Structure formats: C-alpha cells, structure tokens
Amino acid sequence: MALSYGEIKRSLIGQRLPVAFVDLDAFDRNIERVLETIRPHRIPLRPATKSLRVPFLIKRLLAHPSGLLRGVMCYSAREAEYLSTLGIDDFLLAYPAFQQPDLDSVANLASEGKRISVVVDSPEVLARLGQTARDHATTIDVCLCVDMSLKLARGAVHLGVRRSPLHSPEAVLALARRVADTSGLRFHGLMAYEAQVAGLGDANPFEPGKNAVKSLIRRVSSRELGDRRATMVQLLRQSGLEPALVNGGGSGSLDTTTPDTGVTEVTAGSAFLKSHLFDYYKSPHMRALEPAGFFAVEVTRVPAPSLVTCAGGGYVASGPTTPDKAPMPHLPLGLKLLSAEMAGEVQTPLALPPGLRLERGDPVIFRHAKAGELAERFNEYLLLQHGKVVDRVRSYRGEGQCFL
Ligand SMILES: Cc1ncc(COP(=O)(O)O)c(C=O)c1O
Known part of the structure; x- marks a missing residue:
C-alpha cells in the first residue's frame, strides 16, 4: 500500500527539510512488477543508472534473487570507473565517449578484466577507440548505437531522438564490419533504443490533444522498428557477425521490446522509482507501477488563506521546457503549482484545495518528473520501510561524484 500523507509526515518528524526519500517497499514492489512484465520474454534487464544515481539502489537491483537484473547501462566512462570501485563489473556505456581520458578509462577497465562494451556510431570514434585499445594492449568490446526512430516520407519526417546516424540494416552491417576489421576492437552487438516508444507517454494530461497521435506513433513505430531490429540481427548473423548483445527498450516499452524484435536484453531505470512523467502512459504495465521516489x-510562509509557500522545490527536469517537467505536488492531495511562479529557485508557492489547511513547518511531498535527476539535488536519500526511516544512503552527488 502506498504511504499516506499522515504516515510520511510522521516518519519525517525530526528530519531537516528539504529531504529526498525512497519508499523502499514501493521500490521493491516495482521490481516485482517489472519482472512480471519481462519474465514471459525470458530475457534479462540491464538497469539504467542515469535514472537512479544512488549506488545503494543500483546495487539493490543487481542483488535481486531472480538474477534477471544484470549489469548496468551507464552514461559516462568516469561513472563506469567509479562504479567499478564499488564492485560492479558489467557495463554498457550507452552514450559515445570521444575525449581521450574517457577512452583511456574504458581501456583501463577492459585491461582489468571488467566486462565493458561501449557504444559507437561513427568511423571517427572507431579509429580513436581502436588506437586507444592498442596503446593499452587490450581489446575493447564495441556495440553499435542504432537510430531506431521512425522515418516517414522518405526521411522527411523523423519521429524519434537525434543520436546515431545508423538507421538501415545495411549501414549497421557496414560499420560492424569495420569494427571487426579494427585491431584492438571486438564487435559485441547493438544498442537499439526506441525513444519514441519508450519515452513517449500517450496519456499526458498536459497535452491531451496530442495523446491519440502519440498512441499511433507508438503502435506504428513498434511494428516498424521491431522488424528492422530483427532484420539487422539476421543480416549480421548471416555475415558471420553474431551479436552477443542486443539492447533495446526502456521503462515505457518493456511490454513491446521482446526477443521477436531482435533484443537479447532490455533496459529500464525510471520504472523503479516511477517519476511522474511515467504516469502518463496507457499501457497496463506502466499503470501497474507506483511512485517510489519523493x-x-x-x-515556511502563508501568503494568503488559500496559499502556502515552501522553501526549495525548484528541481525542474531536463528536456523540452514544458509544464510537465516541473516537479509535481504529490501529498497532501490537491495542491497546485501557480503558473506565474511554478517551482521556484528557493521558494515554491502552492494553491490549497478547498478544506485543506497546512501550517508552517508542515512537509509537502513532491515527485520529480525524471527519476535520476533528483539525485543531483540531494546528497542523500532517506530510506523508508513500513512507514519508518530505516537508513540514509548517499547519492552520486553525496559521494562527491558528478559525471555530466
Ligand atoms: C539508451 C537508453 N536506453 C534506455 C533508456 C530508458 O531509461 P528509462 O527506463 O529510465 O526511461 C534510455 C533513457 O533515456 C536511454 O537513453
């Protein structure tokens, strides 16, 4: 059962606010729900660290007794280096590295025998990475980052993110051959993330007029990319370049990113804390998840009888600066941000619903729009279990780590 306002308020008595906290019971229930979604597909899940950024939570996932949560998808070479000092030894570096110190970090981890594969989407990066591997007398595993966007009207319409230029199976095969021909590098597989499905909520109350189109994009795109990804795998296999790893998916597509669409594993991160952008999906697997990070x-102020003002709160998410990137007042129910101020740099005013009174000193509970970014604002997270604070754990920031 989700914690009520009264339970949270009691558990936070004596804590200095603002404070970030995780309802560990809800987090654990979300793990089970995610596993329920992926179990029929018989593939493991590689947690996305960017959507957690708290070593305790990452390790809790990896220690799950199912053994289905394996390795991490990380977002910087320095982060991989840091996580390896904590005993994590299986990395997919999912965003290309280019500067030499980052390539050296990857080579060092590979030399130490850590399992690390790094995504590449261009011959330029391949050449530098190959040279680095040779300089370190090691071999680096390479995954190609594939553009899984939906292109319509001969490419005039691009629905998806702008990351990799590798779109067609032929382009993927050509670069995979180059990897295999580069001394110091080993072709390991593909990372083929379908952002326009996984990250596209189709029940968004902030833009209700666009939801039907978003559902259509999700449907059409899932079909197109499922076929294309599977064709890529087939083509590579026929060419003697069997991909050991094909990663796809995100929290929002765990139901459609299946082995039939060519993947050997899926990734998710946000699903476990369920930040509020992940409320806005129609699919039942998303609706089954519950908020766990707050x-x-x-x-601190009462500017008018129907208003209160809180200290802090302006933790706005990255991405297009639309109102859904603001933190969402969660409890007590019915609180609303004021459009003239929204969540402010040091103060956040809120309109109270009829009948609700809050006093100075009362806590107001918010949810961040994105799961990992909150950890960049707090040194530690409180852990709540059965409605009580049972521990405090450090975020990357609290560990003095800031990667991007
Ligand atoms: C490469 C990649 N895979 C997977 C994900 C999914 O992460 P999450 O489950 O937190 O949405 C993302 C998110 O942006 C991503 O960039």
Whole structure:
C-alpha cells in the first residue's frame, strides 16, 4: 500500500527539510512488477543508472534473487570507473565517449578484466577507440548505437531522438564490419533504443490533444522498428557477425521490446522509482507501477488563506521546457503549482484545495518528473520501510561524484 500523507509526515518528524526519500517497499514492489512484465520474454534487464544515481539502489537491483537484473547501462566512462570501485563489473556505456581520458578509462577497465562494451556510431570514434585499445594492449568490446526512430516520407519526417546516424540494416552491417576489421576492437552487438516508444507517454494530461497521435506513433513505430531490429540481427548473423548483445527498450516499452524484435536484453531505470512523467502512459504495465521516489519541502510562509509557500522545490527536469517537467505536488492531495511562479529557485508557492489547511513547518511531498535527476539535488536519500526511516544512503552527488 502506498504511504499516506499522515504516515510520511510522521516518519519525517525530526528530519531537516528539504529531504529526498525512497519508499523502499514501493521500490521493491516495482521490481516485482517489472519482472512480471519481462519474465514471459525470458530475457534479462540491464538497469539504467542515469535514472537512479544512488549506488545503494543500483546495487539493490543487481542483488535481486531472480538474477534477471544484470549489469548496468551507464552514461559516462568516469561513472563506469567509479562504479567499478564499488564492485560492479558489467557495463554498457550507452552514450559515445570521444575525449581521450574517457577512452583511456574504458581501456583501463577492459585491461582489468571488467566486462565493458561501449557504444559507437561513427568511423571517427572507431579509429580513436581502436588506437586507444592498442596503446593499452587490450581489446575493447564495441556495440553499435542504432537510430531506431521512425522515418516517414522518405526521411522527411523523423519521429524519434537525434543520436546515431545508423538507421538501415545495411549501414549497421557496414560499420560492424569495420569494427571487426579494427585491431584492438571486438564487435559485441547493438544498442537499439526506441525513444519514441519508450519515452513517449500517450496519456499526458498536459497535452491531451496530442495523446491519440502519440498512441499511433507508438503502435506504428513498434511494428516498424521491431522488424528492422530483427532484420539487422539476421543480416549480421548471416555475415558471420553474431551479436552477443542486443539492447533495446526502456521503462515505457518493456511490454513491446521482446526477443521477436531482435533484443537479447532490455533496459529500464525510471520504472523503479516511477517519476511522474511515467504516469502518463496507457499501457497496463506502466499503470501497474507506483511512485517510489519523493522529496519533501517545508511550508515556511502563508501568503494568503488559500496559499502556502515552501522553501526549495525548484528541481525542474531536463528536456523540452514544458509544464510537465516541473516537479509535481504529490501529498497532501490537491495542491497546485501557480503558473506565474511554478517551482521556484528557493521558494515554491502552492494553491490549497478547498478544506485543506497546512501550517508552517508542515512537509509537502513532491515527485520529480525524471527519476535520476533528483539525485543531483540531494546528497542523500532517506530510506523508508513500513512507514519508518530505516537508513540514509548517499547519492552520486553525496559521494562527491558528478559525471555530466
Ligand atoms: C539508451 C537508453 N536506453 C534506455 C533508456 C530508458 O531509461 P528509462 O527506463 O529510465 O526511461 C534510455 C533513457 O533515456 C536511454 O537513453
């Protein structure tokens, strides 16, 4: 059962606000729900660290007794280096590295025998990475990052993110051959993330007029990319370049990213804390998840009988600066941000619903729009279990680590 306002308020008595916290019971229930979704597909899940950024939570996933949560998808070479000092030894570096110190970090980890594969989407990076591997007398595993966007009207319409230029199976095969021909590098597989499905909520109350189109994009795109990804794998296999790893998916597509679409594993991160952008999906597997990550700010002012103002709260998410990137007042129910101020740099005013009174000193509970970014604002997270604070754990920031 989700914690009520009263339970959270009691558990936070004596804590200095603002504070970030995780309902560990909800987090664990989300793990089980995610596993329920992927179990029929018989493939493991590689957690996305960017959507957690708290070593305790990452390790909790990897220690799950199912053994289905394996390795991490990380977002920087320095991060991989840091996580390896914590005993994690299986990395997919999912965003290309280019500067030499980052390539050296990858080579060092490979030399130490850590399992690390790094995504590449261009011959230029391949050449540098190959040279680095040779300089370190090691071999680096390479995954090609594939553009899984939906292209319509001969490419005039691009629905998806702008990351990799590798779109067609032929382009993927050509670069995979180059990897295999580069001394110091080994072709390991593909990372083929379908952002326009996984990250596209089709029940968004902030833009209700666009939801039907988003559902259509999700449907059409899932079909197109499923076929294309499977064709890529087939083509590579026929050419003697069997991909050991094909990663796809995200929290929002765990139901459609299946082995039939060519993947050997899926990734998810946000599903476990369920930040509020992940409320806005129609699919039942997303609806089954519950919020598990929060922050509490203190009411410090009462500017009018129907308003309170809290200290802090302006933890706005990255991406297009639309209102859904603001943190969402969660509890008590019915609180609303004011459009003239929204969540502010040091103060956040809120409109109270009829009948609700809050006093100075009361906590207001918020949810961040994105799961990992909250950890960049707090040094530690409180852990709540059975409605009580049972521990405090450090975020990357609290460990003095900031990667991007
Ligand atoms: C490469 C890649 N895979 C997977 C994901 C999914 O992460 P999450 O489950 O947190 O949405 C993302 C998110 O942007 C991503 O960039």
